[in-house]
Amino acid sequence: MTPTTPAVTPGHAAHDAHGHGPPAEPTVFGLLAEFETADGMSHAAAKVQAAGYTRYDCYSPYPVADAVDAMNFPKSEMGTVMFVGGITGACTGFFMQYYLNAYGYALNVGGRPYLSWPSFIPITFEMMVLTAALTGLFGLMALCGLPRYHHPLFNSKAFDRASRDRFFLCIEFVDPKYDAVTTRAFLNELHPVSVEEVPE
Amino acid sequence: MATAELPTTRPAGLPPEPEMHPLILNKHGLVSIGDAIGGVVLNGKHPRGWWIGFLSGLAMLQILAVSVAWLFYMGVGVWGINVPVAWGFAIVNFVWWIGIGHAGTLISAVLLLMHQKWRTSINRFSEAMTIFAVMCAGLFPLLHMGRPWFFYWLYPFPNVAGVWPQFRSPLTWDVFAVTTYFTVSLVFWYIGLIPDLAALRDQAHKRWQRIVYGLLSLGWRGSAIHWRRYEKVYLILGGISTPLVLSVHTVVSFDFAVSIVPLWHATIFPPFFVAGAIYSGFAMVVAIALPVRRWYKLEDFFTDHHMDIMGKVMLATGFLVTYGYFSEAWMAWYGHSLYEWGTTMERMFGPYGWSYWCLIGFNCVFPLTLLWSKKIRTNYFWMEMICISVLIGMWFERYVIVITLTREYIPSSWGRYAPTIWDYGTMVGSMGLFLTLFFLFIRYLPMISITEMRELLPRKQGGGGGHSIMENAP
Numbered sequence: 001m002t003p004t005t006p007a008v009t010p011g012h013a014a015h016d017a018h019g020h021g022p023p024a025e026p027t028v029f030g031l032l033a034e035f036e037t038a039d040g041m042s043h044a045a046a047k048v049q050a051a052g053y054t055r056y057d058c059y060s061p062y063p064v065a066d067a068v069d070a071m072n073f074p075k076s077e078m079g080t081v082m083f084v085g086g087i088t089g090a091c092t093g094f095f096m097q098y099y100l101n102a103y104g105y106a107l108n109v110g111g112r113p114y115l116s117w118p119s120f121i122p123i124t125f126e127m128m129v130l131t132a133a134l135t136g137l138f139g140l141m142a143l144c145g146l147p148r149y150h151h152p153l154f155n156s157k158a159f160d161r162a163s164r165d166r167f168f169l170c171i172e173f174v175d176p177k178y179d180a181v182t183t184r185a186f187l188n189e190l191h192p193v194s195v196e197e198v199p200e
Numbered sequence: 201m202a203t204a205e206l207p208t209t210r211p212a213g214l215p216p217e218p219e220m221h222p223l224i225l226n227k228h229g230l231v232s233i234g235d236a237i238g239g240v241v242l243n244g245k246h247p248r249g250w251w252i253g254f255l256s257g258l259a260m261l262q263i264l265a266v267s268v269a270w271l272f273y274m275g276v277g278v279w280g281i282n283v284p285v286a287w288g289f290a291i292v293n294f295v296w297w298i299g300i301g302h303a304g305t306l307i308s309a310v311l312l313l314m315h316q317k318w319r320t321s322i323n324r325f326s327e328a329m330t331i332f333a334v335m336c337a338g339l340f341p342l343l344h345m346g347r348p349w350f351f352y353w354l355y356p357f358p359n360v361a362g363v364w365p366q367f368r369s370p371l372t373w374d375v376f377a378v379t380t381y382f383t384v385s386l387v388f389w390y391i392g393l394i395p396d397l398a399a400l401r402d403q404a405h406k407r408w409q410r411i412v413y414g415l416l417s418l419g420w421r422g423s424a425i426h427w428r429r430y431e432k433v434y435l436i437l438g439g440i441s442t443p444l445v446l447s448v449h450t451v452v453s454f455d456f457a458v459s460i461v462p463l464w465h466a467t468i469f470p471p472f473f474v475a476g477a478i479y480s481g482f483a484m485v486v487a488i489a490l491p492v493r494r495w496y497k498l499e500d501f502f503t504d505h506h507m508d509i510m511g512k513v514m515l516a517t518g519f520l521v522t523y524g525y526f527s528e529a530w531m532a533w534y535g536h537s538l539y540e541w542g543t544t545m546e547r548m549f550g551p552y553g554w555s556y557w558c559l560i561g562f563n564c565v566f567p568l569t570l571l572w573s574k575k576i577r578t579n580y581f582w583m584e585m586i587c588i589s590v591l592i593g594m595w596f597e598r599y600v601i602v603i604t605l606t607r608e609y610i611p612s613s614w615g616r617y618a619p620t621i622w623d624y625g626t627m628v629g630s631m632g633l634f635l636t637l638f639f640l641f642i643r644y645l646p647m648i649s650i651t652e653m654r655e656l657l658p659r660k661q662g663g664g665g666g667h668s669i670m671e672n673a674p
Binding site for chain 1: 229230231234356362363365366367370373376377379380383384387388390391395398399401402403414415418419420421422423424426427428429430432433436437440441447451454651652654655662663664669
């Protein structure tokens with residue numbers, strides 16, 4: 001697993017691990033194909049997946065379910081993340097109230113039991129929603145690696161339209177099947193508007 | 201893996217999509233949507249209406265500054281609050297504002313779960329309204345504290361006195377409910393904004409705009425995998441915001457219903473409060489959306505069809521609220537409680553009876569006779585009048601509830617209540633705060649979701665042909 005050339009970045013070290021030898025020029029992020037329609041991108045994603053590429057992604061101005069299904073991306077993990085966050089918040093909320101009103105500062109209100117659980121439900125619920133929402137936001141940012149302001153794709157002028165009206169598919173340099181010539185030829189077969197090499 | 205053939209049109213097994221009113225008028229494409237909505241923010245040219253709205257809001261905000269300064273200098277005694285009516289305008293305005301806020305969450309979350317595509321043109325706008333309305337609402341309990349700099353005493357925090365909050369009290373529930381509501385609304389709003397901010401970043405020509413929107417968009421690049429996670433978070437947030445919005449106004453109603461004051465101690469309160477919240481919230485959304493869509497020529501996105509639907513929702517919630525008024529009187533009569541019935545009579549014909557009839561007139565009679573007609577529901581002038589009437593009526597509803605304290609059990613504890621000029625100043629000032637924030641919002645952020653409108657656009661125009669969050673849950 002040790003990189004053969006000390007100068008390479010971690011991404012290229014992974015490339016070495018696949019037995020491709022030292023990368024020739026560690027300056028390329030990948031090949032970016034531009035499509036006019038969402039369907040064009042989804043079809044291409046299915047072909048790219050079938051051809052055995054593993055390190056590629058699609059980019060679109062709005063979510064395209066077909067594309068991510070074609071990429072074989074499983075159901076999102078965010079549900080689990082938010083569920084765990086919510087349950088943690090609910091338990092914290094409930095036991096905080098119980099502990100504080102029974103032990104921390106024992107309050108006898110009209111002779112009610114210390115564990116008067118029905119009156120603890122509203123705050124338990126609110127705490128659950130609060131923590132679920134916050135884990136949702138921060139979990140999304142963590143899993144997507146955001147904020148990330150300097151992504152190689154932003155080097156491409158055409159990529160500005162990924163948030164507007166164009167659909168992109170990028171096969172990354174770190175993909176074990178990546179080859180500057182054959183991958184480009186393969187992408188050209190998928191009817192893109194253009195294929196461009198994006199510098200790292 | 202076999203090469204999957206992807207459907208380019210709707211799969212054959214599904215029934216054909218019903219013919220509906222178009223939700224986006226004219227021949228828009230992906231680019232023109234961005235230009236129409238994003239252009240408002242990026243071009244910096246603003247119609248006279250914006251300046252009138254913003255400057256009047258700013259002027260009213262100065263009234264708030266003066267009122268609050270005087271309040272801090274003199275103490276809460278400058279308000280008309282007294283012993284039977286200990287909260288007065290502060291709680292009237294608190295409940296009014298938080299109720300207005302509820303429409304935003306209802307539109308963004310509940311209608312999302314119910315597959316109501318028309319919500320897309322108003323959800324951003326209404327969520328912003330929620331956030332600002334909750335800010336205005338939060339102002340009143342804070343000011344009413346007398347020493348607002350100790351607001352953090354409301355929360356459990358370790359302190360040398362070893363004192364902790366009383367978690368069995370609805371007032372403590374309220375603190376948690378409102379804090380959670382504000383935070384979750386902000387999170388929901390911001391997550392929805394991220395892709396739009398990225399779109400603005402790429403569309404902007406000015407350097408500062410690219411920097412600011414770029415920073416706020418967190419470097420979003422529209423990756424398919426990110427979109428899938430994003431949609432999941434959005435869907436779950438919709439799912440948990442739905443019970444949240446119901447819980448918040450329920451907890452607000454508990455502030456009253458858990459007491460033993462006649463006509464407050466009623467099980468009808470939580471649903472009745474929630475219905476009233478939706479009623480006033482929709483009224484506020486329409487009241488603001490109508491002039492704004494005209495100023496910015498956004499009729500293609502907020503269509504007459506939208507007005508029609510919103511009018512119907514108001515009609516339905518208006519009748520729920522009216523049923524609440526009927527039920528209150530009915531239960532008082534049928535329950536054979538001397539105090540309930542006596543208080544009802546005082547409410548209707550006592551010294552503050554005029555406010556009860558204002559409530560019935562503004563909230564029930566005027567809107568609910570007019571809203572039946574589609575012509576009126578799609579008429580600019582009449583809808584604006586109806587919405588303002590509902591906003592006034594819903595304010596009177598809370599006033600009538602709070603003023604009940606002047607006539608309850610024992611005549612010796614009866615009293616009178618009159619707001620002072622500082623009560624009115626704070627109320628008008630809170631409207632100024634709301635308007636100022638709102639007009640700044642439409643100036644600096646896209647008031648309609650660009651991304652969701654693009655997704656909603658029919659497939660033949662380049663869009664997604666609907667919402668995958670709604671129809672094909674991630």
